[in-house]
Amino acid sequence: MGYFRDAMTVTECLHTFCKPCIIKHFDGDLACPTCEVNLGPTPLEKIRTDRAMQNIVDKVFPHFAKEEAAAEKHLQREATTENQ
Secondary structure (H helix, E strand, C coil): CCCCCCEEEEEEEEEEEEHHHHHHHCCCCCCCCCCCECCCCHHHHEECCHHHHHHHHHHHHHHHCCCHHHHHHHHHHHHHHCHH
């Protein structure tokens, strides 16, 4: 319930979600969270990256993409420091 991060679209019904949210949803449910269409035993095979939607979000809310990139860079630095 916010802006899309790594937008993913369900190929069966074309509903779009952020990647972390839809993957978490599929841990306990095999249907689309919006329309409840059954996606069978392998729902992760029925989602695709939605670059068009993500590009729209990034253009409308450019500060979110910058914040995300900064957070990822910070996590990479922390991981590098821990491994040394």
